[in-house]
Amino acid sequence: MPTEGKGSSRPPAAVRYIEVTAEEAGQRIDNYLIARLKGVPKSHVYRIVRSGEVRINSKRVEASARVAAGDRIRIPPVRVAERDEDVPAPHFNLPIIFEDEGFLAIDKPSGLAVHGGSGIAHGVIESLRSMRPEARFLELVHRLDRETSGVLLVAKKRSVLTALHALIRSHDMEKYYLVGVKGRFRNELQRVKASLAKHVNAKGDKRVSVSESGQSAETIFRRISRGAEFSLLEAELLTGRTHQIRVHALHLGHPVLGDDKYGDFELNKALRKRGLNRMFLHARALEFAHPVGGEKLRLEAALPRDLEAFRVAQMDEAEAE
16 A cells, blocks of 8 residues: 655644643633634634534533633644644744733734734744743734734733733724825825725625725824825724725725735836835834733834835925925
8 A cells, every 4th residue: 555755644633631721711612722723724623612522621512611720621633734833933023112921012024924824824923932932821912914014912911911902992092003195195184984894806805895884993094294196194093993094095095005905006016116115004003001000001113114214205295385
């Protein structure tokens, strides 16, 4: 009988038992498993829960059941993508803006995904876990698009993650972005209230558009400077919908420069020749009360050098208003 090539076979999977730590307590069992079974489709995770193959303290559970400290979880044999075990995550350059015992803030570079998936092997969170193998808990507090640079929060404790999520839900975490847009933005301040809906276009690509049937979304744009062709704005998110700034800017007739989903594609080609090789969107700052001490924090990331150079050359007002 033919055999697999040397080194290509792997030992058969076996039943595993995991004990839940205090930092992991409170999670739904489906989310707990999805975070640990990297490479296993979510549909398969839900199937093994529904079938009773996953057990907590020897009992069948629903996907919505929450784990507690000390729970013993039975995980049946599953095939995990080999990259998760065989290919270590690279150590990306992730400048630290702030860090204490509960969380850290990094200045995420453009072009780096926040997590692996959809053809991307590793992202920020996998890299951090690889660089800090002693860390018992590291989880993203929120997300940034791959091409968006700037402030990104990572929790180091489950309790802090929960507290920061509560701040986001109650709109007590203020988010500010710097965004370069096409055209001369007229108003010094523009408030946009336009609901957004997700859909799939004819090519199968996921898109977001303004729609009365969508979720409510609100952005405040403040003009910082403008040149003959482009403007620099500060965008304050009052809600956190997918692609909100990009779609709201387009809705105003000022698409984000370098945006390959909602931008001016011909202009983007010309911009590359003028030195702008990415989307001009940067998470400038987060403001919120510290989840433990309560003191007011403002965490900032300076505009990256490539965007700053383009701003100086193209967006400073050439003449007095």
